Amino acid sequence: MLPKIINVTVKDVRFPTSTEQHGSDAMHTDPDYSTAYVVLHTDSELKGFGFTFTLGKGTEIVVCAVESLSRLVVGKSLEEIVRDFRGFYRLLTSDSQMRWLGPEKGVIHVATAAVLNAVWDLWARAEGKPLWKLLVDMDPEQLVSCIDFRYITDVLTEKEAVDLLLKAQEGRQQREDQMLSEGYPAYTTSCAWLGYSDQQLQQLCADALRGGWTRFKLKVGADLEDDVRRCRLIRQMIGPNNTLMIDANQKWDVDEAVSWVSRLAEFKPLWIEEPTSPDDILGHATISKALAPHGIGVATGEQCHNRVMFKQLLQASALQFVQIDSCRLGSVNENLAVMLMAHKFKVPVCPHSGGVGLCELVQHLILFDYICVSASLNNRMCEYVDHLHEHFTSPVVIKDAHYLPPKDPGYSCEMLDSSVQRYQFPDGEVWLQMNK
Numbered sequence: 001m002l003p004k005i006i007n008v009t010v011k012d013v014r015f016p017t018s019t020e021q022h023g024s025d026a027m028h029t030d031p032d033y034s035t036a037y038v039v040l041h042t043d044s045e046l047k048g049f050g051f052t053f054t055l056g057k058g059t060e061i062v063v064c065a066v067e068s069l070s071r072l073v074v075g076k077s078l079e080e081i082v083r084d085f086r087g088f089y090r091l092l093t094s095d096s097q098m099r100w101l102g103p104e105k106g107v108i109h110v111a112t113a114a115v116l117n118a119v120w121d122l123w124a125r126a127e128g129k130p131l132w133k134l135l136v137d138m139d140p141e142q143l144v145s146c147i148d149f150r151y152i153t154d155v156l157t158e159k160e161a162v163d164l165l166l167k168a169q170e171g172r173q174q175r176e177d178q179m180l181s182e183g184y185p186a187y188t189t190s191c192a193w194l195g196y197s198d199q200q201l202q203q204l205c206a207d208a209l210r211g212g213w214t215r216f217k218l219k220v221g222a223d224l225e226d227d228v229r230r231c232r233l234i235r236q237m238i239g240p241n242n243t244l245m246i247d248a249n250q251k252w253d254v255d256e257a258v259s260w261v262s263r264l265a266e267f268k269p270l271w272i273e274e275p276t277s278p279d280d281i282l283g284h285a286t287i288s289k290a291l292a293p294h295g296i297g298v299a300t301g302e303q304c305h306n307r308v309m310f311k312q313l314l315q316a317s318a319l320q321f322v323q324i325d326s327c328r329l330g331s332v333n334e335n336l337a338v339m340l341m342a343h344k345f346k347v348p349v350c351p352h353s354g355g356v357g358l359c360e361l362v363q364h365l366i367l368f369d370y371i372c373v374s375a376s377l378n379n380r381m382c383e384y385v386d387h388l389h390e391h392f393t394s395p396v397v398i399k400d401a402h403y404l405p406p407k408d409p410g411y412s413c414e415m416l417d418s419s420v421q422r423y424q425f426p427d428g429e430v431w432l433q434m435n436k
């Protein structure tokens, strides 16, 4: 018997990362990595844990949204949910009154992500498997039955999705074994946040090189001369053969993006990430076209609202790297749709990660992508940042710059009770002390 959800609790948990400029970029200069942290309580011993990611202020708004959605969840059994997961996704995203707040975007959608992440965590725990393995073991029809195809059937139908998954079945066991022994390739963003000094960047970069890292992301976009200096510095340190990516976090207008990045082309970045507004699909297409002769691709997705936006970015050849996000899209359900569309358009998926807990979650999705969808590691890697893992009960395991597949049952969302208590906003000990 699968458990029934009898209560949902949600907490505002914030980590004061801004004090040391961790996570800083051209637009988000002082992020306090935070979560709206959800626990599904059931009529059994099992619980489901989930969250979405925020930058501090406003997390209380997401908490309210989760509370509103909870009314749709309490009283449902897991059996009833997973028997028609597409229907359950629709229930949360298409409530005829609440959808006005989105639809499928903004606060209400990240709140949906938090709730659905907890449901997937609960399901994987009930099956006694890590989430990636639950997905890998599902047959194509069952996987596809979790996806809401509304608004994307012009690009991907249910039947096509099943066919893509069937086609990728060959070599699956071998890829699973490979992941278990080698892990999934990662890149690091931890060396080069915008607020770090040159000295700090050099030190962290030297440490990372010693630790076996070969792919590095640098924040740009505040000041062109600073960017030239920092790109030169990091390129000198990592040498010509390691990979460099740059990330502007939406700083520029379209033409400005093209001229600014052209100036940085000599440092050979693989991609420019979020050059402009995440909503500007045609702008991304223009930038992609202009930068192609330099061999620089456009990456985006960490603030892409939903599968419909990804569909258009792909249709318009507006991105060369798809950055899915475990806490912005409607959880695993919507990420499955995006991974399959990316595969159809032959665009590699390189997930956005980092923040607090995003590495823990997204590793499951990218393992599934490799084993069951893309079957390729070409031009693919998953972001990693080295912050806040100690607050999770099943933290990520990195070996030689690769994510090793998680083994514990669930979606790796559970935080330590002591951390939740200490960092709860505004009454946790850490915040009480900071505000003294």
Ligand SMILES: C[C@H](O)[C@@H](O)[C@@H](O)[C@H](O)C(=O)O
Pocket (backbone or CB within 6 Å): 022, 023, 024, 025, 028, 031, 055, 189, 247, 249, 302, 352, 353, 354, 355, 383
């Ligand atoms: C505010 C955050 O740290 C962002 O800077 C971060 O998610 C970043 O865009 C990334 O790609 O890791």
Ligand SMILES: [Mg+2]
Pocket (backbone or CB within 6 Å): 247, 249, 273, 274, 302, 352
């Ligand atoms: Mg980014």
